[in-house]
Amino acid sequence: MYEMLSRSAGAVARMLALAGGLLLVVIVVLTCVSIMGRALFSAGICCGPIRGIYDYTEIAVGAAIFAFLPWCQYLTAHAAVDLFKPALPDLVNRLLNLVIDAAMLVLASLIAHRLWLGMLDKQRFGETTLIAQVPVWIGYAACLVGAVGFVLVAAFCVLRSVRSLIWQEPVVEHQT
Numbered sequence: 001m002y003e004m005l006s007r008s009a010g011a012v013a014r015m016l017a018l019a020g021g022l023l024l025v026v027i028v029v030l031t032c033v034s035i036m037g038r039a040l041f042s043a044g045i046c047c048g049p050i051r052g053i054y055d056y057t058e059i060a061v062g063a064a065i066f067a068f069l070p071w072c073q074y075l076t077a078h079a080a081v082d083l084f085k086p087a088l089p090d091l092v093n094r095l096l097n098l099v100i101d102a103a104m105l106v107l108a109s110l111i112a113h114r115l116w117l118g119m120l121d122k123q124r125f126g127e128t129t130l131i132a133q134v135p136v137w138i139g140y141a142a143c144l145v146g147a148v149g150f151v152l153v154a155a156f157c158v159l160r161s162v163r164s165l166i167w168q169e170p171v172v173e174h175q176t
Contacts, residue, residue: 002163009156013070016149020067027060052132059129059139066146070153073104091168098161105154112147115140 034053040046050056072078076097085093119140127136 002159005156005159009153010074012149013074013153016067016146017071020064020146023060023064023067027057027064031057052129052134055129055132055134059134059142062139063142063146066143066150069108069146070149073108073150073153073157076157078104091165094161094165094168098158098165101154101157101161105151105158108147108150108154112144112151115144115147119144 030050031053034050037046038049041048080100085096088096119137122140123135123137128134129136
């Protein structure tokens with residue numbers, strides 16, 4: 001059962017990270033097309049830049065960042081200060097990992113909840129971006145997908161830390 005959960009959490013994290021990477025590649029290509037369009041327009045050759053490229057970039061980069069969080073959590077690759085970890089006993093390190101993973105689950109849940117409420121608020125009031133007039137709630141919804149994945153993966157990481165603590169398995173850093 002644990003192996004199935006581990007594979008599932010890894011698959012969700014990997015899929016979201018790949019989607020986030022693809023989203024960044026698409027926005028880079030669109031930005032390049034927009035810049036070329038602006039340059040060619042001034043030469044009288046093309047129709048100009050993409051209208052609202054700043055709005056699209058803002059939404060896409062936010063969504064990509066949230067899409068990368070589950071992968072980072074799954075690999076236990078968040079920034080950490082390990083100044084005292086080598087000096088602490090293995091049991092204390094496993095307990096510390098559990099506390100950190102539980103805190104990340106709480107944080108991920110809070111972020112997802114606030115994104116959900118923000119999305120509903122933006123949807124209710126019909127707020128749009130300045131230039132492209134894209135409904136702002138769409139950006140919140142895109143970020144919410146990654147945030148929900150973050151919650152699911154963080155919950156698995158708590159289970160992984162509990163298992164490590166109970167069965168006294170060695171602390172595994174940066175799993176793949």
